[in-house]
Amino acid sequence: MSDVRSEAEYVEAELVETGQEDDASATDSTSLDTQAIDVVEIIESDPGSRVLEEHVAEQEWTREFVIDDEAAAAEGEDTAHHDTAHHDAQASAEVGEEAAAAEHDTSAEGDGSAAEPVAAAPEPRIQSLPMVKALNAGLRRALAEDDRVLIMGEDVGPLGGVFRVTEGLQKEFGPQRVLDTPLAEAGIIGSAIGLAMRGYRPVVEIQFNGFVFPGFDQITTQLAKMTNRHSGRMRFPVVIRIPHGGHIGAVEHHQEAPEAYFAHTAGLRVVAPSTPHDAYWMIQEAIESDDPVVFFEPMSRYWPKGEVDLVENPTPLHASRVVRTGTDATVVAWAGMVSVALRAAEIAAEEGRSIEVVDLRSLSPVDYGPVIASVQKTGRLIIAQEAPGNVSVASEVAATVAEKAFYSLESPVLRVSGFDVPFPPAKLEELYLPDADRILEAVDRALAY
Amino acid sequence: MVATNENPRPANTVQLLTAEGRFQPSETSAEYLPYLERLDENDYRRFYRDMVRVRAFDTEAANLQRQGQLGLWVPSHGQEGAQVGSARAAKPQDHLFPSYREHVVGMIRGIDPIGIIGLLRGTTHGGWDPTDPAVGNFHLYTLVIGSHTLHATGYAMGMKFDGVVGTGDPEVDAATIAYFGDGATSQGDVNEAYVFAASYQTPQVFFLQNNHWAISVPVSTQSRTPLYLRSSGFGIPGVQIDGNDVLAAYAVTAKHLDDARSGEGPSMIEALTYRMGAHTSSDDPSKYRSDDELAYWAERDPILRFRVFLEQQGVGQAFFDSADEEAADLAADIRRRTLELTSPSVASMFEHVYSEPHPLTEEQRRWFEDYEASFGGDA
Numbered sequence: 001m002s003d004v005r006s007e008a009e010y011v012e013a014e015l016v017e018t019g020q021e022d023d024a025s026a027t028d029s030t031s032l033d034t035q036a037i038d039v040v041e042i043i044e045s046d047p048g049s050r051v052l053e054e055h056v057a058e059q060e061w062t063r064e065f066v067i068d069d070e071a072a073a074a075e076g077e078d079t080a081h082h083d084t085a086h087h088d089a090q091a092s093a094e095v096g097e098e099a100a101a102a103e104h105d106t107s108a109e110g111d112g113s114a115a116e117p118v119a120a121a122p123e124p125r126i127q128s129l130p131m132v133k134a135l136n137a138g139l140r141r142a143l144a145e146d147d148r149v150l151i152m153g154e155d156v157g158p159l160g161g162v163f164r165v166t167e168g169l170q171k172e173f174g175p176q177r178v179l180d181t182p183l184a185e186a187g188i189i190g191s192a193i194g195l196a197m198r199g200y201r202p203v204v205e206i207q208f209n210g211f212v213f214p215g216f217d218q219i220t221t222q223l224a225k226m227t228n229r230h231s232g233r234m235r236f237p238v239v240i241r242i243p244h245g246g247h248i249g250a251v252e253h254h255q256e257a258p259e260a261y262f263a264h265t266a267g268l269r270v271v272a273p274s275t276p277h278d279a280y281w282m283i284q285e286a287i288e289s290d291d292p293v294v295f296f297e298p299m300s301r302y303w304p305k306g307e308v309d310l311v312e313n314p315t316p317l318h319a320s321r322v323v324r325t326g327t328d329a330t331v332v333a334w335a336g337m338v339s340v341a342l343r344a345a346e347i348a349a350e351e352g353r354s355i356e357v358v359d360l361r362s363l364s365p366v367d368y369g370p371v372i373a374s375v376q377k378t379g380r381l382i383i384a385q386e387a388p389g390n391v392s393v394a395s396e397v398a399a400t401v402a403e404k405a406f407y408s409l410e411s412p413v414l415r416v417s418g419f420d421v422p423f424p425p426a427k428l429e430e431l432y433l434p435d436a437d438r439i440l441e442a443v444d445r446a447l448a449y
Numbered sequence: 450m451v452a453t454n455e456n457p458r459p460a461n462t463v464q465l466l467t468a469e470g471r472f473q474p475s476e477t478s479a480e481y482l483p484y485l486e487r488l489d490e491n492d493y494r495r496f497y498r499d500m501v502r503v504r505a506f507d508t509e510a511a512n513l514q515r516q517g518q519l520g521l522w523v524p525s526h527g528q529e530g531a532q533v534g535s536a537r538a539a540k541p542q543d544h545l546f547p548s549y550r551e552h553v554v555g556m557i558r559g560i561d562p563i564g565i566i567g568l569l570r571g572t573t574h575g576g577w578d579p580t581d582p583a584v585g586n587f588h589l590y591t592l593v594i595g596s597h598t599l600h601a602t603g604y605a606m607g608m609k610f611d612g613v614v615g616t617g618d619p620e621v622d623a624a625t626i627a628y629f630g631d632g633a634t635s636q637g638d639v640n641e642a643y644v645f646a647a648s649y650q651t652p653q654v655f656f657l658q659n660n661h662w663a664i665s666v667p668v669s670t671q672s673r674t675p676l677y678l679r680s681s682g683f684g685i686p687g688v689q690i691d692g693n694d695v696l697a698a699y700a701v702t703a704k705h706l707d708d709a710r711s712g713e714g715p716s717m718i719e720a721l722t723y724r725m726g727a728h729t730s731s732d733d734p735s736k737y738r739s740d741d742e743l744a745y746w747a748e749r750d751p752i753l754r755f756r757v758f759l760e761q762q763g764v765g766q767a768f769f770d771s772a773d774e775e776a777a778d779l780a781a782d783i784r785r786r787t788l789e790l791t792s793p794s795v796a797s798m799f800e801h802v803y804s805e806p807h808p809l810t811e812e813q814r815r816w817f818e819d820y821e822a823s824f825g826g827d828a
Contacts, residue, residue, distance in 0.1 A: 176610055181645070181648075182641070182644045182645060182648050184637075184641040184644060184645070186599065186637055186638050186641050187599060187602075187638075187641030187642070187644060187645045189599075190596065190598075190599025190600060190602070190603060190638060190641065190642070191599050191600075191602050191603030191606060191642075191645050192603060193599070193600050193603055194599065194600040194601060194602060194603020194604035194605070194606065194607065195603045195604070195606055195607045196603075197588075197600060197603070197604050197607075198603070198604050198606075198607025198608065198611070199607070200607055200610070214637075217593065217596070217638075218596065218599065218638070221593045221596065222591075222593070222596050222600070225574075227801055227802070227803060227804055228574065228801050228802055229574045229575050229589055230575055230578075230579070230589065230801070231573075231575055231578070231800075231801050232800070232801035232804060233578050233579070233580050233581075234579065234580060235804050236804075266802050266810070267802055267803065269803070269807075289805060290804035290805055291803045291804050291805055364809070365807050365808045365809050366809075367808075
């Protein structure tokens with residue numbers, strides 16, 4: 001339903017409403033001359049975290065989108081004139097999809113040289129890409145390197161997926177490698193299982209998080225148990241890509257964070273990149289894995305650009321990673337919450353508090369090493385997630401750290417989560433989703449303990 | 450009883466052997482008759498032995514369940530004709546995806562039937578290795594109704610992508626069979642399998658055994674339309690056969706598999722049959738169906754009918770005696786080996802959860818080993 005352009009429009013309209021147009025001129029010009037990737041540096045160079053002198057959560061998101069999306073910045077004024085139309089599109093994104101897609105194509109032309117990640121040779125080793133392009137490049141490389149890799153899903157062919165992650169891939173690899181499937185999630189997952197039995201490595205796209213559930217039975221009762229049922233004599237290398245989380249102003253079922261269901265299920269691996277660099281590498285590693293991998297892609301991070309090192313990747317698929325060092329408290333986050341946690345850490349720094357941020361990256365298995373080491377240093381742990389808190393990944397991390405690092409803790413482990421209510425209508429989402437303030441409130445509580 | 454159950458032989462049902470065992474092909478069977486020419490007298494005898502073997506196996510397993518040796522039994526009594534005919538029509542390169550009652554299909558393809566016993570005794574979730582050339586591409590049982598029909602469809606998509614369809618080489622061209630029942634036709638997965646099979650024109654035969662009861666619910670509750678007509682709405686031609694006629698099951702499946710292998714896409718066969726026993730050993734059919742209905746179907750037994758046919762062909766008593774003896778030997782062997790089936794090792798619980806190492810599984814396995822060891826001795 002909702003897609004790239006309509007989300008940008010949403011953001012732009014917010015921009016106009018809140019009078020932040022001027023910030024749009026501070027477009028992304030992150031350096032391309034970096035020779036090696038320093039993770040902390042990447043994050044610090046993230047435009048989303050540089051401009052945040054004040055702490056007004058909704059405006060921050062607004063600015064970040066615009067700053068990171070040159071096309072959106074260019075179109076900002078134009079969109080302002082169509083404010084009403086935009087709201088209609090947002091209310092029923094299905095209706096607006098064609099028009100939105102058309103607009104996207106136009107903007108891609110205007111984007112010029114920066115649009116194509118791996119088109120011309122020799123390509124620069126370090127590229128500034130939004131996550132959608134990084135995923136596209138990773139998928140293209142996987143398709144090129146192994147002819148058993150298939151892409152399957154709804155609208156992944158000529159349209160390139162509603163988020164354009166598979167854009168151009170069918171044209172390049174043909175309809176037998178990039179399959180537009182019937183609109184049936186159980187059918188997609190179930191037939192992918194059969195293809196895996198035949199020796200293929202299907203990469204399945206689920207269009208939105210809330211739409212995975214018609215295929216949930218095939219994922220949990222079949223795919224997850226197949227390796228075990230076959231005593232390891234068959235392998236089931238199926239990757240299930242699922243757009244994850246909120247902040248895109250979409251309708252019901254489009255903004256959820258359902259990772260706990262999958263992390264709870266033995267036999268599945270569950271990962272969630274937070275940066276374009278991780279997305280580029282983790283999608284390839286997920287495809288190379290002989291196990292089923294549920295691959296959550298944070299929609300709020302689809303469009304901001306980040307540097308991708310196309311040659312070297314220092315972090316294995318299932319490793320967690322310190323992305324900002326600090327000494328007073330540890331904030332663990334994943335997917336779209338990592339950038340929120342980093343923003344909270346910046347604000348805290350201005351207030352004289354040093355926050356360490358760990359990007360969990362993998363939700364099954366969880367790599368507890370860096371988390372425990374961080375807690376042993378800081379003595380305080382806050383886990384931030386978009387998902388509802390009850391019986392969540394954060395609950396599991398909290399319990400495990402309490403078991404394994406009890407004597408290092410100076411305060412109770414705190415969770416900052418979405419509320420245990422249905423994901424609310426879009427006009428309330430910024431109140432539902434934990435922002436930097438909610439993380440800082442928890443940091444305050446932990447430090448006051 | 451409901452109308453559908455009282456009238457199992459509509460005029461267009463393909464039948465070669467009457468219920469009395471006379472070879473009297475129905476008008477609808479003309480296009481299938483040439484496929485019988487592939488069979489000789491040895492094949493006929495093999496079909497008969499297949500059916501009596503599995504009935505003896507089935508009876509023995511039911512007894513073992515009643516004696517507490519199996520947690521559950523899933524009887525196939527009454528459905529031998531549909532299963533033997535269809536399985537014998539498949540070629541070695543075909544892949545067969547069973548539900549969980551296709552015992553003789555597995556035996557024909559080469560599995561050791563003790564694997565089925567292990568599944569129901571609680572020693573394994575699998576029971577055989579579909580990658581072992583000896584088991585003839587007979588895939589594992591799937592207990593969630595209808596889920597495997599999609600796996601069969603996906604596998605058939607892969608066959609097509611691999612170019613093993615429509616080459617004209619009879620040793621290369623391949624297809625899949627998805628076995629399922631009347632209850633499964635209500636499942637979304639089966640309907641989605643029809644959709645995908647039609648969209649990708651898979652080399653595939655959907656083989657539906659309509660045994661008239663989904664546990665206690667009659668087929669009329671699943672569908673107001675004859676089930677073989679349903680698939681045509683998906684663009685998949687369907688045919689209804691007398692499933693208790695092993696020759697019809699063979700000939701019709703052989704033709705549809707040939708068509709599938711040659712690239713003509715999927716088709717669907719509804720085999721009208723009857724589950725003479727319970728759904729499983731946990732079920733009491735006397736609560737939902739009549740003695741008259743059971744008697745009606747007992748007269749249409751697939752084994753009795755085929756025996757009359759063979760006798761008319763001149764097959765003598767010695768053959769039937771030897772077939773019975775062979776079946777009794779199988780049953781005795783199964784009884785002996787069932788009692789020898791031991792529990793799997795504790796460690797096996799933690800094996801094959803993933804193909805690649807997973808720290809949580811490893812951690813829990815180590816913890817449990819230490820825990821067990823803490824009791825000392827051979828705990």
